[in-house]
Amino acid sequence: MKNLQQIVPALQQAGCQLLIENGGDYNYDAFALTHEGEQLLRDVNASSIAFNGDASNMASLRPEADAIGELLQMLPNMRHCSIKDVAKRDHEYRFPAIGQGLLDYGAGDAGALNTQSSLSEACAGQSNVRR
Template sequence: MNPFISISSGAYNGHPLHVAFEEVAKIGGTHLELIFIHGFSNPFEESYFCEANAAEVRQLYKSSGLQCGAFAAHMDLSTAQSVSQFIARMDFAKSIGAHFMITYAAPMDKEVEFYKNMEVFVRHAEEINLIIAFENPGDGKRNIIDAARSGAEVIKRLGSDYVKFNYDFGNLMSHFREDILPEEDFLHVINDTVHLHVKDSRKIKSGWEFPAIGKGDIDFRYIFRELKDRAIDLPLCLEVPVTMTRDVYGIPKMAEVPPTLDEIAKTLKDSLDYTRDITGRS
């Protein structure tokens, strides 16, 4: 897999989807990761995940010159309705050219239901050749996968090449109130990780904010040195949620007035330049 650098569409919450494609292309991006998560992205209905909309998205990729690496549509995988909903998301991801389907797992008290549903999802992932990549959450609520160790345990139990990990560095900071740091944690699941969410985090009085990559509290230079020393070169997405903060409990709060497109462009361009510098990627 080409170790691409992608940019999350989440930075453009509050703007039409086509704007994200146009703006990422303008700042020299090569890949755009779409995010569809209730409460974290522009509102949507489950009926959105259909072939007609997938065709429109494919056209946006083609006209902008961008590519799709991963598709982020996190949800609770333990409910009865999540079977049909997640299958639809997986099919949508495959149709728009994604290699990875990124999601959370499920609340800790829904373990039985989660593993039952995962039997269906793993079979479907194998059928359509799409990797399910679990992500560690950031809201402070107990999840079947909270961090690297629990992620590695779930992946081992499921035992499929189509179930791997997407590590989110910024999420760990708020999820554990910085009692566990990503610089130490991520290596516990690195052998099962196929994709990274590079999200910086900065502690503020009201909780956490998410600045340009390299402007927060996470030592990404150290992280990428560790990866280089292990000859690990993974595709990644710059997830810079400029419209979101988290409170002291990790609960997200969306900005009432989103930044201007010029402000978003500067934050993302600074993030892209910094990441290219520390990874040596073009």
């Protein structure tokens, strides 16, 4: 936390945002679930820190979580996301083609990620969203 707070003035001066990705490795994660990341943002209290969301990381680190639902909850504080699938084989996680792993980006509430236009609508108002 202290390291993030120390870098905030330099980020603000440069007009940059540091994007923190939710962890996928037990040894190197700042946060795994959305509420943990939101607490980190509250603790740092700087608009120059935001999320890079990754549902596959979440599925590998916290398999009990609804990874797509968590990713959708991150949207207000997310400036980038990694969309990939994940599968577990012999105690190791692999990243197959989308649709061949554990994540279903097109089902139920995850339908918001089903098309580029609906993702753009969900991110409306964020200046760096590419359409």
